[in-house]
Amino acid sequence: MGVYTVGRLNDADAIINKGWRLLFIIPWHGHSLIGTEHFPYDGDPENLDVSEEEIQAILDGINWGYPDAELKRQDICLIFKGQIPVTSKWDKERDVNLLKKYKIIDHKVDGIEGLVSVTGAKFTEARMVAEKTVDLVFKKMTKMPTRSITAHTPIYGGQIENFDLYLKNEINRKAYSLDAETIQYLIYNYGSAYAEVLKYLGNDLDKNIYLDEKCRVIRAQVIYAIRKEMARKLTDVVFRRLPIAMACRLRDSYLKICVETMAKELKWDHGRIGEELKDVNAKLSSLTNYG
Numbered sequence: 001m002g003v004y005t006v007g008r009l010n011d012a013d014a015i016i017n018k019g020w021r022l023l024f025i026i027p028w029h030g031h032s033l034i035g036t037e038h039f040p041y042d043g044d045p046e047n048l049d050v051s052e053e054e055i056q057a058i059l060d061g062i063n064w065g066y067p068d069a070e071l072k073r074q075d076i077c078l079i080f081k082g083q084i085p086v087t088s089k090w091d092k093e094r095d096v097n098l099l100k101k102y103k104i105i106d107h108k109v110d111g112i113e114g115l116v117s118v119t120g121a122k123f124t125e126a127r128m129v130a131e132k133t134v135d136l137v138f139k140k141m142t143k144m145p146t147r148s149i150t151a152h153t154p155i156y157g158g159q160i161e162n163f164d165l166y167l168k169n170e171i172n173r174k175a176y177s178l179d180a181e182t183i184q185y186l187i188y189n190y191g192s193a194y195a196e197v198l199k200y201l202g203n204d205l206d207k208n209i210y211l212d213e214k215c216r217v218i219r220a221q222v223i224y225a226i227r228k229e230m231a232r233k234l235t236d237v238v239f240r241r242l243p244i245a246m247a248c249r250l251r252d253s254y255l256k257i258c259v260e261t262m263a264k265e266l267k268w269d270h271g272r273i274g275e276e277l278k279d280v281n282a283k284l285s286s287l288t289n290y291g
Helices: 052-065 123-140 163-173 180-201 219-228 234-241 252-266 270-285
Strands: 002-006 020-028 031-035 103-106 116-119 210-212 215-218
Touching: 002 052, 020 052, 031 052, 103 123, 116 123, 163 180, 180 215, 180 219, 210 252, 215 219, 219 234, 219 252, 234 252, 234 270, 252 270
Parallel strands: none
Antiparallel strands: 002 020, 020 031, 103 116, 210 215
C-alpha cells in the first residue's frame, strides 16, 4: 500500500517539485513496515540513532496521508535505521539530496593503483553495479571477464515458479513433521532455501525446537544465522537476522535460548554472554513502547 504525504525533502534535481512523497505500508509478521524516511546525519556511524523528533515527523507524515491510521508513539514497536549516501550537505531546513546514481571509482586517479570503491544508490541496480565492478577489476588485471549469468539466475531461495502451488506442496510434505503454520513462516522468510534451515534441526525434533510455544521461530534459525548469515552478536540475531524482536515480542525465554545457542556455537564464556545480553537490553530500553 502506498500513501502520499507531505514532501519534507527538497530535491534540487527534480524537474517538478511535487510537494509530496510516497510512503509504503507493507504487512510483516502481523505488523506493518512503514517507510522510508530520510534525515540528515553527520556523526559517528556507531552512534546512529533516531530522535523522538524524527519519530514524530514520521508519524505526522503517515497520519497526514492516511488519517484513518491515527498512529501514536505507542504504536511503534521497532525501528530499522541505516545510512545511505547523499550528494551534498544539507541546509538549515534539513533538506537532503540523495545520491541518485551509483559510483564506481578507480582510485588509480588518486595514485592508489589496485583500489576500486563502489557507492550504490538503488537496491534494484545492485546486481548490475556488481557486474560492472567485476568487469572493471578484470580489466585492471588485463583479463577477460567471464560472461555474467546473474541477470538470469534466481536469487538464493528464489527457485519457485508458482508460489501458491509451491507453498501448498511443501505444507503437504510436512517436512520434519512440522505444522503448516511453521512451514509457511519459514518459506515466507527463506523461500525455497527453507530446507537448508531445517538441516540444523539435527535430532532436536521434539516440541522444544521453538524458541517458545508462542513464537514460530525455531532454534535451527539461530544456528543458520551464525553459520550462513555471518551473525556474530546477539543483537544480529534478535534484531536483524530473525524477526524475533517484532514478531515474537521478545521475552527473557527467547533471549535465553538464543544466547545459549550462540554461546555454544561461538564458544562464548560467561563474561561474553553477559555483554551480549547487556547490548540487547540497552537497545530494548531505547524502545519506550517495547514489552
